Amino acid sequence: LTVRWKYQGRGGSKRVPDRETAKTLVRHINRLHALGKDYRPRDDQNSETLGDIIAAHLNSEARLKSDKTIKNKETALISYIRFLRVKRPRGRLMPNLVDEQSIERFYDSLIARNLSHNTARHYATAVKMFWKWAERSRDYGEFFERYREPELPRAKKSNVTKSPTWSTLDTLIKQEITDGPYPQYVKLMILQRYTGLRVKQASLLLWSDIDIDGKRIRIRPELGKSALEKSGRIIPATPHLFDELATWGRREG
Numbered sequence: 334l335t336v337r338w339k340y341q342g343r344g345g346s347k348r349v350p351d352r353e354t355a356k357t358l359v360r361h362i363n364r365l366h367a368l369g370k371d372y373r374p375r376d377d378q379n380s381e382t383l384g385d386i387i388a389a390h391l392n393s394e395a396r397l398k399s400d401k402t403i404k405n406k407e408t409a410l411i412s413y414i415r416f417l418r419v420k421r422p423r424g425r426l427m428p429n430l431v432d433e434q435s436i437e438r439f440y441d442s443l444i445a446r447n448l449s450h451n452t453a454r455h456y457a458t459a460v461k462m463f464w465k466w467a468e469r470s471r472d473y474g475e476f477f478e479r480y481r482e483p484e485l486p487r488a489k490k491s492n493v494t495k496s497p498t499w500s501t502l503d504t505l506i507k508q509e510i511t512d513g514p515y516p517q518y519v520k521l522m523i524l525q526r527y528t529g530l531r532v533k534q535a536s537l538l539l540w541s542d543i544d545i546d547g548k549r550i551r552i553r554p555e556l557g558k559s560a561l562e563k564s565g566r567i568i569p570a571t572p573h574l575f576d577e578l579a580t581w582g583r584r585e586g
Contacts, residue, residue, distance in 0.1 A: 334351065334352060336355050336362070338366075357475070357479050358475055382426055386428060389473075397560070399558075399559055402560075406462075410459060413460045417430055417435065428473065428476035428477045429477070431460075431464050431467075432478055436460050436483040437457075439460065440454065440457040440483075454488055457483065457485055458485075464477065464480055465480050499526075503526075506523060527570055527571055527573065545575050548570060549569055550568050552566045553565060
């Protein structure tokens with residue numbers, strides 16, 4: 334198919350692989366003309382491949398998301414690239430390969446490889462979000478089909494873990510004091526009981542992080558998990574915790 338247009342007396346044309354791509358390109362050209370801009374097609378041989386655009390997407394996301402989140406997205410998108418490469422062993426992988434059917438088949442291939450339903454859905458969702466981002470992008474939107482929602486099985490409900498009550502925690506601490514083989518675990522459990530910190534965070538706290546007079550605890554950036562936590566934070570704690578800490582002897586390490 335060939336898309337033709339005219340702007341301020343100057344005409345142009347571009348060949349596209351299918352009708353849906355033609356419609357997407359026409360919408361993009363009309364949008365530019367409405368803004369008073371001419372459309373200049375890029376040379377297909379010099380245009381970005383799917384891998385190039387994925388790299389740009391990850392760089393854009395890295396401004397707002399944690400390193401772990403970006404790594405997970407990268408793993409999912411690399412798996413999608415490998416899936417497409419099996420279907421198209423030669424040539425460059427271009428943006429017009431991304432559509433709802435390819436994402437659905439990608440999901441099915443992950444299930445066939447014995448990945449869990451939730452993991453397969455997570456991978457497919459990463460591709461969906463990439464497609465949405467690219468299709469709306471000023472730089473790459475013209476190369477992608479209009480976004481259409483893939484049909485994926487619903488996410489399976491995971492078992493909800495209920496937080497223990499105060500009395501349950503107190504009972505566990507008393508049992509550890511009486512019968513526990515590792516006394517250091519008692520202090521760790523007390524810290525978690527009063528602060529809600531994760532095991533790793535509580536175990537890596539230093540006395541220099543604890544302000545007994547100010548009744549505050551500093552969570553160092555390297556102890557954070559989310560992007561917000563990695564900026565560091567100060568948390569207030571109950572005076573009962575600091576009364577307990579005052580009985581712990583030497584404050585070193």
